[in-house]
Amino acid sequence: MDRDIVGFYGAGMMGGGMVRCLLKAGHPVRVTPNRSAAALAPLVEAGAEQVGSVEAVAQGAAVIVTCLPDADAMRALADRIAPLLGQGTLWIDTTTSDPEVTKDLAQRLAAQGVTLADAPVTGSPAQADAGGLASLVGCAEADFARIEAVVSRWSVSVRRFGDVGAGHSAKLLNNAVTQGTMVLLAASYGLARRAGVDWQALYDVMQVGAARSGTLEKAVGPALQGNFDGSRFSIANAEKDLRYGVTMMERLGEDCTILRAAQAQLAALKAAGHGDAFVSRQLELPISASKI
Template sequence: MTKRIGFIGAGMMGSGICRSLLRAGYPVTVVAHRNRDPIEELVKLGATEAKSTTELAAGADVIMLCVDRAETVEAVIAGLAGGLRAGQYVIDITTGKPDTSTKLAASLKANGVTYVDAPVTGAPVHAAAGQLASMVGASPAVFETLKPVLDAYSTQALLFGSTGAGITAKLLNNFVTQSSCQIIMQAYRAARRNGVDWEKLYNTMLRGAARSGSLERIIGAALQGNYKGQQFSIANACKDIDYAGALVAADPDGARIQAAVLGALQRPVQAGLGDRFVSEMLDPEVERQAS
């Protein structure tokens, strides 16, 4: 029997995941988002809109969350508490905290509800194309039960271990990605100050070990005058690096790297620029506003 999906958080990434679920034949119910555009588009594609998260949960076999942070996940789950029933699954796509996942899993299990952390890597375009990679924390049996759902929007879904393992893997992935983004932008700021031609430097890096997806998205776009190549908000990057701190704190070098990257991201957030994309930190005007 096809599982009915209730999706909370159909924003830039979540709406793409919903599109892939609908394309795979899953009945999807969504709930009002602060931006109604993706909700209305999904309804046109066949999704149903619920008036509340409680109504959404009542008609779902699987409730999926794709929100901004661990604290929001806790608030949403608390709001759903009266509407959940034994036998349901909660798939949390949010990049949150491992300890929050284990705590929620234990509390939901007491009511017969199974919680799974399954954050993803990829961009909104990959979500809509069903080309994300899912990192899953669950039991092997639960993973196999839910894998068809995950496969609807993922070209790779890997079980990393029990609850919290998926989010741990995602935070480590983002620690590498966001640290790399800052190093790339520092290098090109230095190039700007020292009169080094960006295009020549970029073409050189493409032919060596410095080549990366982040380099191509950030600098490849910037060379065309577009500072929005890395479509991930500064606020979310800041949150992820903050959460990753607990994972690298035991290593002094790791802690220093984390602190430096976090500091670089906190400055634009504190200047009210958290909704801008990470790659926009290379824009001289954004750099000026954040200083």
């Protein structure tokens, strides 16, 4: 894949760093604007080729990489570019998506000789820039080496979790923990404020006990200094991920009361106009612990 053209869709906060990692490794990368061409300017300056349409990104690309908002966006893109993909094309989806949609698309694409693998990531935009993400891969075992060669450009940890869809399932489970923890932290620190409990003291105790977590450090640590944007992930995206997680568990016949409650809290914040806010902003928004 050393000189194969990579068609990249979704070069935003996370995707932009992934594109830069591909370019640093010498891979030709093709992109097209989503909302604004200006947003792609730094990537074009770094060597990416900007083209004028979604279809032009796919033309002749040996590898497709997607980093999209949700499963609906993946379906819509597939409808547009699938007919353009040649036999042997590898499509790596890093979107946090619905595993069943992924399986359906993979089956559809396999009929024309295209391999679709799910490889969502964990980490931050800064880690994406530095090639320090982790990739959760779902693919046939025989395809893993080819996929790993691509995703290792932006990841320090690449693990196969099972066949197609397993990577997305694993990511939803991961996000059930991280975003469920964020909702619980927001409720707990809201109660602390109302009960007259010192936030710094509570944080210091949590840092040396079993409540310590990356979510605590990323969200509450900066908030103590007045920065409520420490966890740079939108409430709308978190709600979507937990909604997909609830759906996945329901398909498995599991009772997911806790996850459903956290998703409902995020849905309420989104409905109240806070969807674009980062999840750590929940620490200053009105959160009712009685509903969680």
